[in-house]
Amino acid sequence: MDYINAFWVGGLICALAQILLDRTKLMPGRVMVLLVCTGAVLGALHIYQPIQDYAGAGASVPLAGFGNLLWKGVKEAVDKEGFIGIFLGGFKASAVGISAALVFGYLASLICEPKMKK
Amino acid sequence: MRLAGADSNTESLEGEGRVDRKKQQEAYENYVKRKTPVHNLPANMTKAFITGGIICVIGQSILNYCEKIGLDKDISGGWTSMILILLSVILTALNVYPRIAKWGGAGALVPITGFANSVAAPAIEFQKEGQVMGIGCKIFTIAGPVILYGVFTSWVLGFLYWIGKIAGLL
Amino acid sequence: MTQGLQSIAFEQSPYVVSSASVVGKKEGEGPLGKMFDMVETENLFGEDTWEAAESTMQKEACLLAMGKAHIDKEDVRFLFGGDLLRQGIATSLGVEQFGIPMFGLFGACSTSGEALALASMSVAAGYGDYMLAVTSSHFGSAEKEFRFPLSYANQRPLSAQWTVTGSGAFLVGKKRSHVRITGITVGKIVDFGLKDSQNMGACMAPAAADTIERNLKDFGREPDDYSRIITGDLGYVGQSILFDLMRGKEIDIKKNHIDCGMMIFDQNKQDTHAGGSGCGCAASVLSSYVLPKLERGEWKRVLFVPTGALMSTVSFNEGASVPGIAHGIVLEHC
Missing domain, CATH: 1.20.5 (Single alpha-helices involved in coiled-coils or other helix-helix interfaces)
Structure with missing residues (x-):
């Protein structure tokens, strides 16, 4: 069951983003930014977490989940450390994603040559 | 049909022509919008739905496995992101990810794998411009x-x- | 001799002595594949970077053009060249080794017209016996500079055009051949305020319409006086807009209009969306397809109108519009 929920919720978020790509002048980069910010705001409004509880990876894997993760990190850090937590939590929560992308991306650049589009 | 913007635009450059020019530009923009073909939205949305859905299901299976072997929720989420990012970078390096994205559109862009692709792609492309000014600055x-x-x-x-x-x- | 408002009609028309085209793999697989002088299946052309590959294409095209005419580089008085990259670096590095006095040009994808116009003017004015005009573009270097890294996962809109990997070189001179440049119409910048760099056909069509109309008026000709009116890289979207704009001017060019960007790729099989573009598009098609038809006399007189979208990555990010420019070159069989 959790696979079906992950599939349709994750798919739906992507399908909605496709509307932005195809029907607005928003470039892909802007759509990504929009999703992350939306995720953080929905997280703060206690809307995103229930969705994620229902859909699992269907909500955490899309970039909106990344936004929610950032918010969660900041909130937890504020609860624990007070004011300085605002500066601490975001990067801590997103550390795995950003480090993995940077490290693997860099390694790929050492191994691979640029290739033509097909 | 006679287009608002079809006349030589030098006339409208003078004096009071500013407003006219703006109107002409808007008319031309609207006209171009009508003339320009766009992707079939329902078809593209379906493809994005399927592609994004599959990536999330892969994520879910990693998540389930991690929780099964007894990792806590946050750490499982970390493993899921890390493995998906690794897969995406490998597929980007093999030039497969752009082909998935060409079909799947936002379905490949929006998941964390799209984020990983957007880091790996410039790193690979700009390696020729050097470690610091190329990869470092442009990653x-x-x-x-x-x-x-x-x-x-x-x-x-x-x-x-x-x-x-x-x-x-x- | 000046003609009309923006044109020149040569009293002693210079000849297109020879020409050459060098293209990449995808272009070689296209409908015109067999007509190019050189098709390189390796898109790096044996070099290390896209930019160096583009320079190599230019060098090869120049060498082929000079070789065909048996003209040494010492006999070429001036070289007019350009490309799409910042500061025209592909040209500078590509033609450096010839040691020909040169002018570096930028006219976006209209550069082949700009180069041919200046080369023919110089020959007609008696400033030299031979001039070389060369332009190039490379999908890899253009995509990297103007859009995204090649392995980035984006979907191209249907109005987007595919930058041609190719170069064309033309030797213009006094030595008799079967094609001559009898006149030129220098285009002006035409800006209808469009800001969409993924729809360059629509940005350039107004400039093409302006230059074609000007050419017909300056020379007192009708569209039928040309066997073909050949635009550079308007593509499918740009062509339909051009037809509408021309209809607004009450000129019908539907019968004899062709577009290099539409010919170089097979839209259905090669997935290039609105067609080819780039400095190399018009130049390689002119050399491989148009000039041979003129040489054989299949076409008597054509108007070659390469079109350019004048933008930079900075102007685009700052929200400036994308103005267009187009130059008209009148080529005749003789």
């Missing part, structure tokens, strides 16, 4: 804004949350 050309605005938004929300707590509202 975040696409993903940088995502991190900046993500961190900034969560900072603002965190600040409001902190004030709310101090004021005893939360």
Whole structure:
């Protein structure tokens, strides 16, 4: 069951983003930014977490989940450390994603040559 | 049909022509919009739905496995992101990911794998411009804004949350 | 001799002595594949970077053009060249070794017209016996500079055009051949305020319409006086807009209009969306397809109108519009 929920919720978020790509002048980069910010705001409004509880990876894997993760990190850090937590939590929560992308991306650049589009 | 913008535009450059020119430009923009073919939206949305759905299901299976072997929720989430990012970078390096994206559109862009692709692609492309000025400076050309605005938004929300707590509202 | 408002009609028309085209793999697989002088299946052309590959294409095209005419580089008085990259670096590095006095040009994808116009003017004015005009573009270097890294996962809109990997070189001179440049119409910048760099056909069509109309008026000709009116890289979207704009001017060019960007790729099989573009598009098609038809006399007189979208990555990010420019070159069989 959790696979079906992950599939349709994750798919739906992507399908909605496709509307932005195809029907607005928003470039892909802007759509990504929009999703992350939306995720953080929905997280703060206690809307995103229930969705994620229902859909699992269907909500955490899309970039909106990344936004929610950032918010969660900041909130937890504020609860624990007070004011300085605002500066601490975001990067801590997103550390795995950003480090993995940077490290693997860099390694790929050492191994691979640029290739033509097909 | 006679187009508003079809006349030589030199006439409208003079004097009161400014407003006219703006109108002409708008007319031309609207006309071009009508003339320009666009992707079939329902078809593209379906493809995005399927592609995004499959990536999320792969994520879910990693998540389930991690939880089965007894890892806690946050760590499982970390493993899921890390493995998906690794897969995406490998597929980008093999030039397969762009082909998935060509079919799947937002379905390949929106998941964390799209984020990983947007880091790996400039790293590979700009390696010719050197370690620091090439890869180093340009690795975040696409993903940088995502991190900046993500961190900034969560900072603002965190600040409001902190004030709310101090004021005893939360 | 000046003609009309923007044109020149040569009293002693210079000849297109020879020409050459060098293209990449995808272009070689296209409908015109067999007509190019050189098709390189390796898109790096044996070099290390896209930019160096583009320079190599230019060098090869120049060498082929000079070789065909048996003209040494010492006999070429001036070289007019350009490309799409910042500061025209592909040209500078590509033609450096010839040691020909040169002018570096930028006219976006209209550069082949700009180069041919200046080369023919110089020959007609008697400033030299031979001039070389060369332009190039490379999908890899253009995509990297103007859009995204090649392995980035984006979907191209249907109005987007595919930058041609190719170069064309033309030797213009006094030595008799079967094609001569009898006149030129220098285009002006035409800006209808469009800001969409993924729809360059629509940005350039107004400039093409302006230059074609000007050419017909300056020379007192009708569209039928040309066997073909050949635009550079308007593509499918740009062509339909051009037809509408021309209809607004009450000129019908539907019968004899062709577009290099539409010919170089097979839209259905090669998935290039609105067609080819780039400095190399018009130049390689002119050399491989148009000039041979003129040489054989299949076409008597054509108007070659390469079109350019004048933008930079900075102007685009700053929200400036994308103005267009187009130059008209009148080529005749003789």
